[in-house]
Amino acid sequence: MIRLGGDEMGITKTQQASMNYLLNVQKVKTKDGGRIRRKASSLTEVIAESSGPRLCELFRYDPGSESFEPNGIEDVMNNSRCLDYATRFLGIPDVAEDMQRRIVLLQECVDKKAYGIDQIFGIISKYYQAGVP
Numbered sequence: 001m002i003r004l005g006g007d008e009m010g011i012t013k014t015q016q017a018s019m020n021y022l023l024n025v026q027k028v029k030t031k032d033g034g035r036i037r038r039k040a041s042s043l044t045e046v047i048a049e050s051s052g053p054r055l056c057e058l059f060r061y062d063p064g065s066e067s068f069e070p071n072g073i074e075d076v077m078n079n080s081r082c083l084d085y086a087t088r089f090l091g092i093p094d095v096a097e098d099m100q101r102r103i104v105l106l107q108e109c110v111d112k113k114a115y116g117i118d119q120i121f122g123i124i125s126k127y128y129q130a131g132v133p
Contacts (some may be wrong), residue, residue, distance in 0.1 A: 016053065019046045020082050028063050047081055056080070072100045101127060 001060060004011040004040045026041040043059040058076050059068045070076065087095045105127050114120050 018045075019049060019053075021045055022055070028061070030068060045080055045082055101130075 021043045
């Protein structure tokens with residue numbers, strides 16, 4: 001959070017207070033020939049508290065297995081305040097099931113190498129066509 005408010009990024013404390021998540025992206029070597037790629041290395045929730053923001057890491061990228069930890073949706077649900085609030089606000093009865101459906105669609109994007117907006121929209125629109133708000 002200190003780096004965000006520095007001269008480089010210039011994000012004010014007021015702007016920082018409205019942040020819910022921080023996505024950290026880093027350059028990593030991939031196993032497919034050791035190419036350098038940018039990958040999300042962590043997703044951290046920013047929780048506003050009277051003493052200042054508290055950071056709660058939800059996911060971390062493991063370059064050895066090229067996967068994110070924790071792998072369980074339940075762990076994320078237990079650690080995330082925003083997710084709990086959002087599911088109640090949006091009326092999603094089974095968060096784990098909803099997230100699993102989203103994971104399947106995102107995996108389909110990866111499997112089909114859907115990189116363009118139209119390709120991704122075509123796949124993700126299945127989620128909304130299933131009657132999910």
